[in-house]
Amino acid sequence: RKEVEQDPGPFNVPEGATVAFNCTYSNSASQSFFWYRQDCRKEPKLLMSVYSSGNEDGRFTAQLNRASQYISLLIRDSKLSDSATYLCVVRGDNAGNMLTFGGGTRLMVKP
Amino acid sequence: NAGVTQTPKFQVLKTGQSMTLQCAQDMNHNSMYWYRQDPGMGLRLIYYSASEGTTDKGEVPNGYNVSRLNKREFSLRLESAAPSQTSVYFCASSADFYREQYFGPGTRLTVT
Numbered sequence A: 001r002k003e004v005e006q007d008p009g010p011f012n013v014p015e016g017a018t019v020a021f022n023c024t025y026s027n028s029a030s031q032s033f034f035w036y037r038q039d040c041r042k043e044p045k046l047l048m049s050v051y052s053s054g055n056e057d058g059r060f061t062a063q064l065n066r067a068s069q070y071i072s073l074l075i076r077d078s079k080l081s082d083s084a085t086y087l088c089v090v091r092g093d094n095a096g097n098m099l100t101f102g103g104g105t106r107l108m109v110k111p
Numbered sequence B: 001n002a003g004v005t006q007t008p009k010f011q012v013l014k015t016g017q018s019m020t021l022q023c024a025q026d027m028n029h030n031s032m033y034w035y036r037q038d039p040g041m042g043l044r045l046i047y048y049s050a051s052e053g054t055t056d057k058g059e060v061p062n063g064y065n066v067s068r069l070n071k072r073e074f075s076l077r078l079e080s081a082a083p084s085q086t087s088v089y090f091c092a093s094s095a096d097f098y099r100e101q102y103f104g105p106g107t108r109l110t111v112t
Helices: none
Strands: A004-006 A011-014 A019-025 A032-038 A044-050 A055-057 A060-065 A070-075 A084-091 A099-101 A105-110 B004-007 B010-013 B019-025 B031-038 B042-049 B064-068 B074-078 B087-094 B107-111
Touching: A004 A084, A011 A019, A019 A084, A019 A105, A032 A060, A032 A070, A044 A055, A044 A060, A070 A084, A099 B042, B004 B087, B010 B019, B019 B031, B019 B087, B031 B064, B031 B074, B042 B064, B042 B074, B074 B087
Parallel strands: A011 A105, B010 B107
Antiparallel strands: A004 A019, A019 A070, A032 A044, A032 A084, A055 A060, A060 A070, A084 A099, A084 A105, B004 B019, B019 B074, B031 B042, B031 B087, B064 B074, B087 B107
């Protein structure tokens, strides 16, 4: 089982739709969680950290479910500019506390 | 602030050639990292430097060496390039080892 798993998609949604991605992680002792966004042929950019209580940043909401070992990202009122790959990132308790990146979920928002 | 910068943006090497990828950050971050990204594999850590003067191996260090030249700069060297090292290489930095990471624009390397 991969340490961090994501549905690769693509998720094709119309503008204005609400879309949600889940990401599962295998290490129950994982400490920190992030969502990054990566545009085609560009570097990953931090979208938001994920806190235990859940957090919201504008149209984006992130949730953490430690019992089921998954994190989610909800995007409301999708924009064309939201089209990108969304990377789930987990910091575990492995040696050195490295970040482990999921393979990404591709989102395509269409007019 | 430029953030994290990388040079070169593109490079083509022949098998057996060597090269150094350069990375610099102007955010006064303590920790720096080198990743490679391959289709279907996600980002994998090659080497990291938790603080100036230290370097450690990541998940895929074979075939690479690094130098933390000073607090700002962290270079990655391929001594004898192989086709398996064809990839996109990203440098990243973070304020300290447990904080979120910020990435440079990447170097696209092809080894023929």
